[in-house]
Amino acid sequence: MIRPVPHVLDMSPYALADLSPPKGKKLISLSQNESFRAPSPHAIAAGSEALASAHLYPDPDWSALRAALAEIHEIPESGILCGNGSMELIECLMQAYASPDLAVLAPDHVYPFFRTAARMARARFDSAPETDCTVSIDALLQAVQPDTGIVCIANPANPTGTRIPRSELTRLREGLPGHVLLIIDEAYGEFADLLNETTFDMVERGNTVILRTFSKAYGLAGMRAGWGLFPTDVASQIRKVMNPNNLSVASQAAALAAVLDQTYMRETCALTSALRGSFSDRLRASGFDVLESFTNFVLIRFDTAGAAHSADLALQSEGMFLRPQGGVGLSHCLRATVGDHEGMDKAAKLLERWAGEGT
Numbered sequence: 001m002i003r004p005v006p007h008v009l010d011m012s013p014y015a016l017a018d019l020s021p022p023k024g025k026k027l028i029s030l031s032q033n034e035s036f037r038a039p040s041p042h043a044i045a046a047g048s049e050a051l052a053s054a055h056l057y058p059d060p061d062w063s064a065l066r067a068a069l070a071e072i073h074e075i076p077e078s079g080i081l082c083g084n085g086s087m088e089l090i091e092c093l094m095q096a097y098a099s100p101d102l103a104v105l106a107p108d109h110v111y112p113f114f115r116t117a118a119r120m121a122r123a124r125f126d127s128a129p130e131t132d133c134t135v136s137i138d139a140l141l142q143a144v145q146p147d148t149g150i151v152c153i154a155n156p157a158n159p160t161g162t163r164i165p166r167s168e169l170t171r172l173r174e175g176l177p178g179h180v181l182l183i184i185d186e187a188y189g190e191f192a193d194l195l196n197e198t199t200f201d202m203v204e205r206g207n208t209v210i211l212r213t214f215s216k217a218y219g220l221a222g223m224r225a226g227w228g229l230f231p232t233d234v235a236s237q238i239r240k241v242m243n244p245n246n247l248s249v250a251s252q253a254a255a256l257a258a259v260l261d262q263t264y265m266r267e268t269c270a271l272t273s274a275l276r277g278s279f280s281d282r283l284r285a286s287g288f289d290v291l292e293s294f295t296n297f298v299l300i301r302f303d304t305a306g307a308a309h310s311a312d313l314a315l316q317s318e319g320m321f322l323r324p325q326g327g328v329g330l331s332h333c334l335r336a337t338v339g340d341h342e343g344m345d346k347a348a349k350l351l352e353r354w355a356g357e358g359t
C-alpha cells in the first residue's frame with residue numbers, strides 16, 4: 001500500500017455539507033453561507049466575456065482587481081494579494097508562518113479551516129475559551145504560549161455570527177508579542193462595514209493580516225476569489241508558496257466587475273440583514289435562542305445536542321439542510337444561512353412544527 005505522510009494519514013477529511021435530500025423532496029441548502037441571490041449582472045457578464053481569452057494564462061498580479069480594491073477601500077495596492085478563495089490565503093499563511101515549532105492559537109469556535117490548515121503545516125493548534133459564543137480577548141491573551149506563532153480569529157465570526165469591536169481588536173494586537181502574526185478573517189466584513197470600524201490600518205503595524213472574500217456578500221462563492229491586505233514582507237513570503245496562476249481569467253473579471261458594482265453588493269447586505277432580522281425575530285417569538293448575527297447566517301442554540309440533532313433530522317426529512325456544528329464544539333447548535341424569503345419561511349415553519357411536537 002502507498003502510505004501518505006503521517007500527519008495526512010491522521011487527518012480526517014474536511015467536512016463540507018452533506019446535501020442529499022430524501023427522494024421526492026426539493027433540496028433547500030441553508031448550509032454553506034452562500035449568498036441568497038445571484039451575483040451582480042455585471043459580474044456575470046464580465047466573467048462570461050473573459051472566457052474568450054481563456055487560452056491565455058491569467059494575470060498573475062491581479063492588477064485590475066487590486067487597483068479597484070485599493071481604490072474602494074483606500075488601502076495600498078502593494079499590500080493586496082488575491083487567493084483562490086480566502087481559503088488559499090489561509091493555507092499559504094499557515095505554510096509560511098506555522099510549523100511544529102510555531103503553534104497556532106484561535107478561539108474555541110473558530111472557522112474550522114484554520115485548524116485544517118494548521119494541521120497541514122504540522123503546527124499545534126491551541127484554543128482559548130469564548131464568552132457566550134463571542135471571542136474573548138482576555139482568554140486569547142492568556143492562552144499565548146512562548147511558541148505561539150499565529151493567532152487567528154474571524155470577525156464577524158463563523159459559525160457564531162458574533163463580532164467584537166475594533167477597540168477589542170486593537171487591545172488584542174497590543175497585548176500580543178510583536179513577533180506573533182495576527183490573522184483577522186473578515187469573510188463577513190462587508191455585512192458589518194456599515195458600522196464603520198475598518199481594520200485595514202492595523203496592517204501597517206507589520207504583523208497583522210486582514211482577509212476578505214468574494215464568496216459571501218459579493219455572491220461569488222463558485223468563482224473562488226478571496227483577497228487580503230498584508231504587510232509588504234509577509235506578502236512577499238506568501239507569494240513564494242502561492243500558486244502563481246491561482247485566479248482564473250473568469251474569476252478575476254467577475255470579481256473586478258463585482259467590486260465596481262458596490263451598489264449591488266450593499267443591496268445584497270441590506271436585503272440579507274432584513275431577511276435575517278425577520279427570521280430571527282420569528283424564531284425568538286416561538287421560543288428559540290437565536291444569537292444576534294452580523295453576517296449572512298444565524299446560529300440557533302438548542303438546549304441539548306440531542307435536541308439540535310432531532311431538529312436537524314426533522315428539517316432534513318423535508319429536504320432542508322442547515323449546518324450542524326459539532327465539529328467546532330457547538331453540537332447543541334445549528335447554523336442557518338440566510339436564504340430567500342421562501343427558504344426562510346419554510347425553515348421557520350419546520351422548526352416551529354418540530355418545537356410544537358415537543359421532541
Ligand SMILES: *Cc1c(COP(=O)(O)O)cnc(C)c1O
Nearest residue numbers: 085086087111158187213215226
Ligand atoms: C466562507 C469563509 C471563508 C472561505 O472563503 P472562500 O473565500 O470561499 O475560500 C473563510 N473564512 C470564513 C470565516 C468563512 O466563513
